[in-house]
Amino acid sequence: MSKQALPASPDLAGYTAVHGDIVALLEEARRAAARSVNALMTASYWEIGRRIVELEQGGKDRAEYGQALLKRLSADLSQRFGRGFSERNLEQMRLFYLAWTPAQISQTASAKSTPARISQTASGERALRAISETPSRHSIDITALAQAFPLPWSAYVRLLSVKNTAARRFYETEALRCGWSVRQLDRQVNSQFYERIALSHNKAAMLEKAETAQPGDAITPEQALKDPFVLEFLQLKDEYSESDLEDALIQHLADFLLELGDDFAFVGRQRRLRLDDSWFRVDLLFFHRRLRCLLVIDLKIGKFSHADAGQMHLYLNYAREHWMKPGENPPVGLVLCTSKGANEARYALDGLPNKVMAAEYQTVLPDAQLLEAELERSRRELEARRVGRGGDVGVGE
Template sequence: MNDNQLPPANHPGKQGYLDAAAQVICDAKAVASRSVNLAMTYAYFEVGRIIVEEEQEGADRAEYGRQVIASVSERLTHDFGRGFSKTNVEQMRKFYRVYSSDEIPQTLSEEFGSNLPATTTGRRFFLSWSHYLKLMRIEDVGKRHFYEIESARGGWSLKELQRQMDSGLYERLALSRDKEGVFKLAQEGQVVESPEDAIKDPYVLEFLGLKEEASYSETELESRIIDHLQDFLLELGRGFAFMGRQQRFTYEEDHFQVDLVFYNRLLRCFVLFDLKLGKLMHQDIGQMQMYVHYYDRKVKMADENPTIGILLCQDKNDAMVEMTLPEDNEQIFASKYRTVLPSEAELKDFLNEEAEDE
């Protein structure tokens, strides 16, 4: 090819602009799809409002309400086809009743904005109709509001929302907070301003595929976490970025390795994980203290915050942990992990036990 001759447009080395053009269309379609889903969420809310307001005109509201729902279902099905059964229309009615009476101040609008007009009640929505169908099953308004915030903030899929609800994320975060802190969870979601805000107890790692009673090594546990790193980052929560595994350092002739190293962008600090099978021992805490001191003195920069160390274990004695650590400890934490999703009863029992211990 002559030095002055341009390569053909379909030359292998000239494909970047094609990929860029295709990506623009993909992004636009994704935005359009989200906008359509959001528009339908607003529409269903307004249909619910119309039904409720019409019901209030009837003398026998229960009977008249059933007639209204049946009539709306019949008309919408005739005009628009499937998707407007009496059950679905009843869900729209419930949607309006639940979210028009939301007593918790809405903070999502300020954070995410909204391109669509507000509803007649001023309520704004940020998720798909399918998300709100799941959220409406939560009776506690604070808990429901928390999951709405976190779903919007984290871009949770429907599957991820269900998984976080099943794992009791709200309860696990609320456990270490006073009444004011729990109310703040409902208003703002998980706000990470201190090391304690980023810690969960327990961590639920059912996505690793390890049975609760199965025999496995710490190495296998670590490898499973790396294989499911995206899921693990979601479980860790906001601001975490993976830095490496088995990070090695040496004191004179002695070599040490930190199992997993992360960085939290919100806290601006390193977060070290040491994985322990069985019950946590005081020697394990001492070892983590050494790791934390090393990162504080040798690795972190002067403008970064002190390193956090998390001991992830199957069992722990909270009294022993408290006695081993200094009274003003803000750097080292011990948390249990579960390899199966707890049932609602198991989660309630566990949280009650933890509250009694505290």
């Protein structure tokens, strides 16, 4: 029997061109998907804000009625749709509508002297018609309305924190003109760019410089879709790590603690918390049955620093206020730092009511040296496995 001829290798130049085209196509499609999700989410939140304002205006005592309305809506929507509809979030939707009224959006969209938020196309006209509809009596075209909001929801949340209306409009205009990412917008607001340019004698040069992104400003489509606001909107599971090694270490650590006995009950991984408009993630959250308290665990790929201790105390204060249930003891924090040749485990016990309780916790919780040894063993095992597989790290094996 004759051997079947192997297929000829593709022409290298032709293959490179096709491969490049496909990569560009997929990257653009993913960016478009992220923009589409964000636009629909933003339009939905604007519409929710409008309906809250309209219903609120029917209350006899507006302030009292509005607070009661948000509280009830928060409870009902959270039960039906999960996270993302806290009273604070609903209040931001309300403020979003009040800051971007239909008249302001329509006026900006039709103005020739400023960058149009809505393109002068059929889709733009549909957006303006959608805005002019009365939501209490008509079914809103959310897809058309989404054309009115080219920035992601995270950007509008950041803009809402700018109390000066003129400054807010300036930042919005520049974000659209320069194509700022949310990180760029945040950096410019934090640097008081509006105030600095008002005092500058060379405004054109400053505006031109602001168009240039800095390292770290870019946001990939994956990062855009993993935005906590997007995950809440889509009701997707939030698990995120900076690297495969960190992800694998977190999983190994969780398995190790569960193997120590039945005192540890797993509560969550990559637990998200929000402070003002900043998001944080707690790597692991356990409940210790004998101590009757939460154990907040944060893993750092690197050496221990004072900033790590400060962040852990921030987590503990949040957990004490929002996660601790009646009858439980105050939560305990555990910071685990790992780097080549140096591992460290530190408990944060400062929030406990007395030294006796702190001493009791130290006798029940795993010894720091035991945790450090486990970190070292796991890190070496995972790095060896990654080298053996050409860079990939297996998780949960």
